Amino acid sequence: xxxxxxxxxxxxxxxxxxxxxxxxxxxxxxxxxxxxxxxxxxxxxxxxxxxxxxxxxxxxxxxxxxxxxxxxxxxxxxxxxxxxxxxxxxxxxxxxxxxxxxxxxxxxxxxxxxxxxxxxxxxxxxxxxxxxxxxxxxxxxxxxxxxxxxxxxxxxxxxxxxxxxxxxxxxxxxxxxxxxxxxxxxxxxxxxxxxxxxxxxxxxxxxxxxxxxxxxxxxxxxxxxxxxxxxxxxxxxxxxxxxxxxxxxxxxxxxxxxxxxxxxxxxxxxxxxxxxxxxxxxxxxxxxxxxxxxxxxxxxxxxxxxxxxxxxxxxxxxxxxxxxxxxxxxxxxxxxxxxxxxxxxxxxx
Amino acid sequence: xxxxxxxxxxxxxxxxxxxxxxxxxxxxxxxxxxxxxxxxxxxxxxxxxxxxxxxxxxxxxxxxxxxxxxxxxxxxxxxxxxxxxxxxxxxxxxxxxxxxxxxxxxxxxxxxxxxxxxxxxxxxxxxxxxxxxxxxxxxxxxxxxxxxxxxxxxxxxxxxxxxxxxxxxxxxxxxxxxxxxxxxxxxxxxxxxxxxxxxxxxxxxxxxxxxxxxxxxxxxxxxxxxxxxxxxxxxxxxxxxxxxxxxxxxxxxxxxxxxxxxxxxxxxxxxxxxxxxxxxxxxxxxxxxxxxxxxxxxxxxxxxxxxxxxxxxxxxxxxxxxxxxxxxxxxxxxxxxxxxxxxxxxxxxxxxxxxxxxxxxxxxxxxxxxxxxxxxxxxxxxxxxxxxxxxxxxxxxxxxxxxxxxxxxxxxxxxxxxxxxxxxxxxxxxxxxxxxxx
Numbered sequence: 001x002x003x004x005x006x007x008x009x010x011x012x013x014x015x016x017x018x019x020x021x022x023x024x025x026x027x028x029x030x031x032x033x034x035x036x037x038x039x040x041x042x043x044x045x046x047x048x049x050x051x052x053x054x055x056x057x058x059x060x061x062x063x064x065x066x067x068x069x070x071x072x073x074x075x076x077x078x079x080x081x082x083x084x085x086x087x088x089x090x091x092x093x094x095x096x097x098x099x100x101x102x103x104x105x106x107x108x109x110x111x112x113x114x115x116x117x118x119x120x121x122x123x124x125x126x127x128x129x130x131x132x133x134x135x136x137x138x139x140x141x142x143x144x145x146x147x148x149x150x151x152x153x154x155x156x157x158x159x160x161x162x163x164x165x166x167x168x169x170x171x172x173x174x175x176x177x178x179x180x181x182x183x184x185x186x187x188x189x190x191x192x193x194x195x196x197x198x199x200x201x202x203x204x205x206x207x208x209x210x211x212x213x214x215x216x217x218x219x220x221x222x223x224x225x226x227x228x229x230x231x232x233x234x235x236x237x238x239x240x241x242x243x244x245x246x247x248x249x250x251x252x253x254x255x256x257x258x259x260x261x262x263x264x265x266x267x268x269x270x271x272x273x274x275x276x277x278x279x280x281x282x283x284x285x286x287x288x289x290x291x292x293x294x295x296x297x298x299x300x301x302x303x304x305x306x307x308x309x310x311x312x313x314x315x316x317x318x319x320x321x322x323x324x325x326x327x328x329x330x331x332x333x334x335x336x337x338x339x340x341x342x343x344x345x346x347x348x349x
Numbered sequence: 350x351x352x353x354x355x356x357x358x359x360x361x362x363x364x365x366x367x368x369x370x371x372x373x374x375x376x377x378x379x380x381x382x383x384x385x386x387x388x389x390x391x392x393x394x395x396x397x398x399x400x401x402x403x404x405x406x407x408x409x410x411x412x413x414x415x416x417x418x419x420x421x422x423x424x425x426x427x428x429x430x431x432x433x434x435x436x437x438x439x440x441x442x443x444x445x446x447x448x449x450x451x452x453x454x455x456x457x458x459x460x461x462x463x464x465x466x467x468x469x470x471x472x473x474x475x476x477x478x479x480x481x482x483x484x485x486x487x488x489x490x491x492x493x494x495x496x497x498x499x500x501x502x503x504x505x506x507x508x509x510x511x512x513x514x515x516x517x518x519x520x521x522x523x524x525x526x527x528x529x530x531x532x533x534x535x536x537x538x539x540x541x542x543x544x545x546x547x548x549x550x551x552x553x554x555x556x557x558x559x560x561x562x563x564x565x566x567x568x569x570x571x572x573x574x575x576x577x578x579x580x581x582x583x584x585x586x587x588x589x590x591x592x593x594x595x596x597x598x599x600x601x602x603x604x605x606x607x608x609x610x611x612x613x614x615x616x617x618x619x620x621x622x623x624x625x626x627x628x629x630x631x632x633x634x635x636x637x638x639x640x641x642x643x644x645x646x647x648x649x650x651x652x653x654x655x656x657x658x659x660x661x662x663x664x665x666x667x668x669x670x671x672x673x674x675x676x677x678x679x680x681x682x683x684x685x686x687x688x689x690x691x692x693x694x695x696x697x698x699x700x701x702x703x704x705x706x707x708x709x710x711x712x713x714x715x716x717x718x719x720x721x722x723x724x725x726x727x728x729x730x731x732x733x734x735x736x737x738x739x740x741x742x743x744x745x746x747x748x749x750x751x752x753x754x755x756x757x758x759x760x761x762x763x764x765x766x767x768x769x770x771x772x773x774x775x776x777x778x779x780x781x782x783x784x785x786x787x
Contacts, residue, residue: 123677143679144556145633153677164681166556209556216554240550272543272558 039347040136040157042339043147045169045213050220054189055349056338057177063341064334068101071337076103078344081134083125083150084161085111085141090305090329091161091170095138098336104344107134122146126154136343139163157343165207165270171304172213174335176221178328179260182300194223200254202228202285203264203312205238207271210304211264215241228254229285232274233266251285255295262302263287263313278311288314300324351781352376354393357386358403358742362410362732363714373408374398375738378780382734403742406775409713410730411443411473411739412694413720416507416593416617416665418686419445419475422463423452428670428759430469433690435757436668438785440690441774443473443739444721444729448507449480456480456491458499465500473779474739476502476726478532481520487512490520493527502724505532507593508640510568512538518575521588525579530591530615530723535568535600536560536641545681547627547642555630557680560642566599573607573614580612591723592616594667596641598651605660615723617665620689620696621764623652629764635676635683636764639669653705656715663720666693670760688763691756695770698745703771709745738781744773 037043048056063071080099084092092108099106109129111117116125122141129137136157139147144164151158162168179185185193199218205211205227215225219242227238228248239247248254255261266276287301301313301323309315318325342349353375360371360383372389374381376396382389393400414437420428428436430447437445447464449455455464455477463469464477479501483489485508493504504524510533511517517533524531541560546552548559569592576590595601595616607614621639626646629637637643655661669686676683697716701707721730728736750769753761777785 121674121677122679123674141679143681145680148633149677149679164556165558206553212554212556235553237548237550237553241554 036155037148037151038155038157040343040345041147041151041159042169042343043151043158043160044167045172045217050189050191052349053173053176053217056173056335056342057180057189059338059341059349060177060331060334063337071102073103075099075340075344078104078135079133080104080106080136080138080340081129082106082108082138083129083140084108085116086162088140088161090332091140094329094332095159095161095336095340098333099340102337102340104340122149123153126150126156130154130156136340157347159339159343162209164209165212166209167213167216168209168304169213170332170335170339171210172217173339174328174331175214175262175302175304176217177331177335178302178324179300182324182327183259189221191220192222194218194221197222197260198224198226198258199260199262200226200228200248200258201262201264202251202254202287203233204266205229205234205264207233207267208264212241214262215245219244226254226257230281232276252291252295255291255299258296258299260300260302261287261296264304265306265308265312282311286312286314287317289316292317298322302328304328352381352393352396352398353401353738353778353781354389354398355401355403355408355740355742356389358406358408360408360732361710361713363710363718364731364733366710367732368708368710371408373732373740375740375778375781378738380732380734380736380738383732401742401776405746406742406744407709408732409741409743410717410732410736411741411777411779412441412716413444413724413726413730414442414666414668414690414693415446415663415720415724416619417445417447417668417690418450418670419447420670421451421469422460426672426759430464430471430475432757432759433668433670434471434473434475436688436690438473438777438779439757439774440692441694441741441743441777442690443741443777443779444476444726445473446476446478446502446724448478448505450485450508454480454485456483456485458492458495461496461499461501472784473777474729476500476724478503478505478507480504481506481511481524481531482516485509487516490516490523493523493529497527497529501529502726503530503532503591505534505593507532507534510534510536510538514571514575517572518579521575521579521590522585525586525588528586528725530589532591532593533568533572534593535565535572535595537564537567540564543681545638545642546630547644549627549645551627551630555633560640562597562599562644562648565595565597565641566603569595569600570603573603573612576607576612576614577610587613589613589615594619594622594641594665595652595655595661596622596644596648598648601651601655601660605655608660615662616660617663617720618652618656618661619665619667620693621687623649623656623700624696625649625764633680634764635678635680636687636762638680638683638685639667639687640685653700656701657705657707662715662723664693664697664715665720666690670758671762672760673762676762686762688753688756688758688760690758691753692751692763692765692770694743694774695749695751695772696765698772699770702745738778740778741774742776744775745771747771747773749773
């Protein structure tokens with residue numbers, strides 16, 4: 001057994017900390033991972049209590065604020081595998097750079113240039129990475145729920161870097177950090193931290209893991225979440241995602257109420273035959289100068305990327321003074337550093 | 350010639366409404382006589398009968414499962430006719446109707462006969478359901494007359510629906526002429542592309558595409574309309590539509606109306622659809638993935654109600670074995686279905702008898718007499734003299750712990766593994782042979 005594997009199993013406490021139930025407004029707010037899932041895993045944003053969210057953000061804050069030399073050897077000689085079944089720029093690079101800035105070794109396995117192409121299963125791919133000494137796997141996959149499968153069969157901490165239409169929890173954390181810092185609320189993460197703040201998430205909600213993770217996290221800090229989009233891309237059941245979430249078909253009305261406008265791309269790769277009238281979509285849901293200055297001139301503009309400029313958002317808005325889009329990317333680095341430390345620290349951040 | 354006397358048991362025989370202590374005498378492969386306790390002793394002694402003490406046990410006609418997948422030919426790594434029938438015997442079944450979605454599809458008298466060949470080593474009776482259309486492609490109906498002559502007891506494209514109105518219309522007519530039930534897997538596959546669980550809030554949150562209630566009820570309603578048209582036209586024999594694994598309240602309501610209108614429409618409910626809801630999918634549990642999917646609590650409760658009020662005619666398992674590596678995949682990739690033969694009786698006792706006070710007489714009707722009748726299996730589902738000596742002995746009061754690893758089935762894809770359940774099958778007798786003994 002490699003030293004890496006040994007330390008991974010040693011650092012794993014026997015059970016998940018059980019302090020989540022009382023903080024949540026609804027019983028479904030937090031769902032701790034099932035037995036056999038490593039507590040350092042982050043599969044869904046719903047598994048984190050607000051305390052844990054707070055700890056992760058605080059650690060991200062510290063890591064981002066201190067000189068990089070202070071944490072350059074924090075994860076020295078630890079082995080991380082990036083397992084990517086879908087293309088990615090931001091998430092992959094930020095996880096990789098986060099790992100390297102902590103001194104960890106990383107390896108990238110993608111579906112295009114590995115035995116996955118020959119038909120190797122996700123389980124076997126995970127077991128292979130574990131056998132090679134990987135102590136944590138960062139997984140992006142086109143099938144919803146695949147991180148659960150990988151976490152169950154490898155016993156390793158698995159970080160969900162986006163699974164199908166399900167969730168993208170690290171994105172929600174970096175978005176939260178962005179919102180808190182830009183709105184000057186960087187103090188404590190409590191159930192009132194975002195009181196009075198309305199966030200409208202607009203676009204292809206149906207296919208968006210970013211929308212789900214954000215909509216499952218932000219209301220727990222007191223934010224009001226409005227989901228906005230056409231019927232096709234925003235089915236009525238989206239309202240049941242979390243208590244208090246509202247649906248709004250009229251983007252102008254949604255903007256008028258919002259302090260944060262989070263825009264989403266139409267996910268062509270997941271439309272499964274659905275026909276979208278793009279001209280009509282632009283007319284109704286594009287965030288452009290006219291609409292922005294008319295309805296929400298001070299709103300913070302966010303986009304998880306990749307952006308399709310000219311479709312859901314125009315360049316002047318994406319590059320404008322209230323855009324936090326690049327800051328989101330930068331925050332991704334800090335959040336992912338914190339998540340890697342947490343993963344290799346047995347779930348404590 | 351061999352005789353068996355089963356004495357001291359509590360006999361439950363739905364056709365004769367027997368529900369009291371009775372002894373049972375079997376000679377060779379037939380039931381000879383049912384008599385008051387002790388009354389058959391002299392005859393049994395004279396014949397040198399083997400005596401089975403059934404004290405404390407229910408003695409009932411062997412269970413009949415009209416919806417199983419035995420996977421042969423073509424997928425013997427999941428199940429064989431031998432292993433599947435052994436699992437059936439363990440569950441108290443003496444007759445299984447196997448679906449045609451094998452490889453190749455059973456759409457010919459040759460494959461039907463192959464399935465029935467003694468070389469398959471079935472330990473209980475197998476009754477093939479043949480494909481309703483060639484290759485189950487939904488285009489051209491098969492030769493129902495010759496399939497029946499070869500041993501088929503019904504026609505179905507199970508796993509897929511017969512989607513086109515014209516083909517379904519034709520199939521109903523041809524099946525009626527052949528005297529076979531037309532058995533439908535009700536799913537509008539045009540609107541379930543890529544779907545892997547019940548549509549709704551949970552599917553949305555889990556990021557899985559959902560199968561709507563209407564995908565099932567729409568086809569059931571369409572089929573009932575076709576049956577009504579054919580029935581009221583008065584031309585040709587009355588068609589018999591059997592709806593498989595009903596999972597939604599809406600489809601069940603359509604069936605309730607059809608029955609009231611006097612149409613020959615029957616249906617089955619699978620134990621998982623009255624035991625579980627789509628909550629079981631949480632954590633992407635592939636042992637909770639089946640088609641039709643687990644539904645809402647209201648749908649689950651509607652399945653129980655339908656079994657209690659008689660809208661649902663019978664219980665059928667949809668026993669669908671899959672290898673471990675096939676289920677250990679991404680949820681959307683994993684195949685549909687769970688095994689069910691080993692647990693059907695216990696789950697039915699637990700939910701229907703214990704929780705909803707359904708009399709065992711009615712439960713045995715739903716699991717033996719009614720399904721035998723739907724598929725036209727003569728001499729099954731009854732303990733009347735001269736019926737086949739298909740008998741199950743079970744203890745409804747004690748419990749057992751199901752360990753899927755110990756099942757004779759080649760697969761163990763079940764969400765009920767490790768559960769302690771009421772109702773212990775003690776013995777299964779198929780045509781006078783003891784094929785399972787606890």
